Amino acid sequence: MSETQVTYLTAAELATPAAENQVRVTFLPEDKTVEFPFGSLEYDGHGLPMSFLDIAENYGIFLDHACGGACACTTCHLWIKQGAQGVSEAEDLELDRMETAADIQLSSRLGCQAVVEKPGTYVVEIPKWNRNYVQEGKPSTTGT
Numbered sequence: 331m332s333e334t335q336v337t338y339l340t341a342a343e344l345a346t347p348a349a350e351n352q353v354r355v356t357f358l359p360e361d362k363t364v365e366f367p368f369g370s371l372e373y374d375g376h377g378l379p380m381s382f383l384d385i386a387e388n389y390g391i392f393l394d395h396a397c398g399g400a401c402a403c404t405t406c407h408l409w410i411k412q413g414a415q416g417v418s419e420a421e422d423l424e425l426d427r428m429e430t431a432a433d434i435q436l437s438s439r440l441g442c443q444a445v446v447e448k449p450g451t452y453v454v455e456i457p458k459w460n461r462n463y464v465q466e467g468k469p470s471t472t473g474t
């Protein structure tokens with residue numbers, strides 16, 4: 331999907347629940363929400379198909395992914411704030427990798443490995459250290 335085709339949901343659209351068989355994902359702190367029919371997303375080639383990284387890449391939303399989505403870094407770390415029950419279980423490789431990530435919480439996942447498996451509403455937040463990467467134009471090496 332090219333960026334010129336991207337439209338994010340408006341506040342009025344967000345006031346109504348996602349339609350049946352739709353996937354609605356809000357990326358914080360950018361507060362950008364996208365919605366599409368479950369099973370319709372083209373694979374962008376980053377991370378697992380239908381991972382949050384794949385969704386972000388499809389819609390031009392920045393989620394760092396230094397290893398290209400191969401579960402070999404932690405730069406795609408995010409927190410799942412809503413919808414965790416519709417997301418794939420973490421595999422051992424992801425769990426091992428997560429042990430090296432900053433700001434680990436119970437809701438932490440690697441955006442390239444956490445796959446949306448059902449229609450529904452999802453909210454994910456990119457941690458501060460990753461947001462700093464965007465704001466400063468360089469990677470942060472600490473959890474602050």
Ligand code: FES
Pocket residue numbers: 394395396397398399400401402403404405406407427440441442443
């Ligand atoms: S992009 Fe490297 S682990 Fe997800």
